[in-house]
Amino acid sequence: MESYSDLKTETPYSEIKTFDQKKWISENLHYKKDPGNWAWILHRITGIALIGYIFLHVYSLSPLTNGEAAFNNAMKAYTTPVFMVLEWLLFAFVLFHSLNGIRIVIVDWADGAKYHKQLYRMSWVLGIILFLAMGFLMFSHEILKLFR
């Protein structure tokens, strides 16, 4: 990482590495990323995915307007193993966005900038624990069957 002392030694402008607009993809992929950068990137990706899911969620519940048979029939597809695994993965997105969101609020309102990297690591640990716990809750019937 560059420190401020580097900037004081008058580097000619032509030698300072600047962002190359034409290679924005590779520039974005290759700059050095600290925990905060990753948190920001993943917060965006999970956020976009979650708003997409809300639209999908309203759509998938819309058979409720057509009564019992229509709804139960639609739900049959969503309770298959494939959809349950997808739901579990969705929970990972919800978890990251929630925990990192709490981290952002702590950074903004509770002096969290001083320990935001620890908070980021903690959110991963807590997130993985909760993700596995949810997996057990959702698939406990199948998991317990393996040990019988």
Add this chain to the structure above:
Amino acid sequence: MYRYRSSKDTGSKSWVLQRITGLALVVLMIGHYILMHYQPDSGHTYGAVLARMQHSWYRIIDMSFITLGMYHGLNGIWNIFRDYKLRPWAKFSIISGLILAGLAFTAWGYNIIFSIPYISGIAGGH
């Protein structure tokens, strides 16, 4: 002295609201997950939904959930666009599109909730 050319809105209100709605959504989401996954069929059969929706509180909670979720999500998308320099017409069309999509799907969600009947005789009543 420099003046804002197009708007005096610095976005600080939207910033505060994004945090408040975010925290509210975390709380609602915990309830939602307990409700939907603690018992396997609690969210996945018509009977379970019908029984729950006899309590008006559940309807109010679901309606605030979708409203807050839509606001938080679409405001978040707009925040992403705000990171880039946009031409006024692009700004206008993106905001309009987001607001229209938000209103349409919120209304659709409300309509789904209202379409579930209140049935006299089912425990809970209203």
